[in-house]
Amino acid sequence: MVNVIRERAEQRYQQELDTLREQDSGPRPPGWALSAAAVRRFICGDAAHGISRKYYGDDALVERAIVSLMGNNGLMLVGEPGTAKSMLSELLTAAISGHSELLIQGTAGTTEEQIKYSWNFALLLSGGPSLEALLKSPVYEAMEQGKLVRLEEITRCPQEIQDVLISVMSEKTLTIPELGIAIQAKPGFNVIATANLLDRGVNDMSSALKRRFNFETVPVIQDAAMEKTLIMSQVQQRLADNGSEHPLDADLVELLVQVFHELRHSSGPQALEATLSTAEAVNIVHACALHSLYWQQPMSTAQLVQQMHGTLIKDKPDDIKKLAHYLDVVVRERSSWKEFFTAGKALWMN
Template sequence: MNGVPTNSRDQAVRLPAEQRYAAELARLAAADKDAKPPGWQLSPRAVRSFILGDDKLQVSRKFYGDDPLVDRAIVTLMGHQGLMLVGEPGTAKSMLSELLAAAISGDSGLTVQGTAGTTEDHLKYSWNYALLLAEGPSPRALVPSPVYQAMATGRIVRFEEVTRCPPEIQDVLISLMSEKQLMVPELSRDGGEGGRLQARRGFNIIATANLRDRGVHEMSSALKRRFNFETVRPIRDPKFEVELVVRQLQQELAGDEAPVDVPRDVVALLVTTFQELRAGQTQDGAAIKGLDAVMSTAEAVNVAYAAALQARHFNGGRLTVREIAGQLQGVMLKDGQDDARRVRHYFDTVVRERGKRDALWKAFHDSARGLWE
């Protein structure tokens, strides 16, 4: 049909993890000789290899930072409690939950996005009202939620931004996680079992919450007891973060119409700036004022990608600190005048001093003057 795009994988902006890394998952499954928990597609060791990499099987590392956290997360999902990933925005909580679901269940798409508008139907079920009126309550008329589908098939369900949901919606999770069953009273017949869904082995929940949103809707102690909490922290190792930004930038740029030259030292400068303004401390230990804005690795990737696109289309195809400085404004100065003053102080002191010894930092300082003018 004219004007209607085809549903092609090539046209997707972002494929789910199980499709992006289908070849790696297949290699891991073929080589996997370890015992698998009930309902799991891979053994715990293979799940770990999928996330942290395996050179022998040509499996790439996808999560950088706290390797023991990944081990603990996998162990949690083998047990009876859910996994709660908390941390600052942009610390790859959602990415980690997606990777875990893809490796364990082969499907990362069973997801509830927590918002102020999330209702009980999003966690349980709703109805196809045309069928409901025609046939009455029946399995065919029932529209299962992602949680319902995960329970019925023994898979992982992801609950993003759980603290953004009203308390009464959060509390729906308590019985689901405690009893591992979901009641559908409309399908009950004379008190029989037709209206009771028992979760199959392999079912579990991975939830995420931002530390900055903790005051939105605090979780009840009863709900907290149903989860093991793991804090996903910002990457502290500059080499790790540079590697991650370069790798993700290359993925974003892959397949586009024209290549972009991405010097590693330019990415390293960007990462250093983000790490220092995130931590409120320079690499040599001097205290500075950190920003209220989110200075996460994900934001660094966004800045690098936007700068690379600017370099490709306007500045000859080579990424420089000029493009980096130009794109920083949208990140650093979006939270008010306090951040603007802190950015100016950072460039007037730290960046200026480095520029006296390093030509790259001098070019960065000169290019960024417009941030505070």
């Protein structure tokens, strides 16, 4: 395979999926590439058989998500930004359907044609409506092949575009009036959608569409040790994807995790507006590792603070005052955090 920046889940974990298929003796739902038990093992890990853990969170949530996808309703994963909703969606799709590229990215500009079908206008004008002139959407292809389709950030789509899914999900049929035909979904078809809680109110889903989904809330990781393990594994994977190897400073990662956990639990006027997600922590540690690798310097607390500033502040300058308050009230009292205090003071307390 030609080198790419990011492999899809079914490409990255092809060997594990092959192993699971060879070992899988459990009952498979119609149209599924693996049994429900094997899908769970793929996502939650099975160290005894060389299957890595890919989702660090509530295993019971994974089981409920798998069960949801066996039924008539779709699966809606909601949560704060950076809680691995998209990753979980991709992993489920890779394991159940064998590939995860049937994807619609929801935006304010998403159209009905992107969800249903469109036309090759050159062929349409020369020969009229025909199957040859029809351009299939990911939903169309998923129905035709009996696969899962992913719809990211569904609440970013206008409500009238969201509601195009209602008949598709309830009737499992896509009508093409121009050709006088209807495509009926094959076994295995279903929809996984994601939505950020911070987007609530942007384009709220209609009650009719909500009834077509089972909702699962993907929480922020509360276990600091688990979050540290996830951050280190994700950064090491990113480095390996780029053909690099570099040791990570475990104490520095632990420091960042503790800072994030304390800031997440700040309340009232001192609560940061920035998203303190595990994904943001991965970005910070990855940036520190790259700085250390290419400048040939050890990872340092000063680097960590610099990357925190660039990642967290963004367009929210009021967060600087809140970080300064955290430094002055919490960090100043910790003798072992002097480097963090000194580096943070230069950025946030001037």
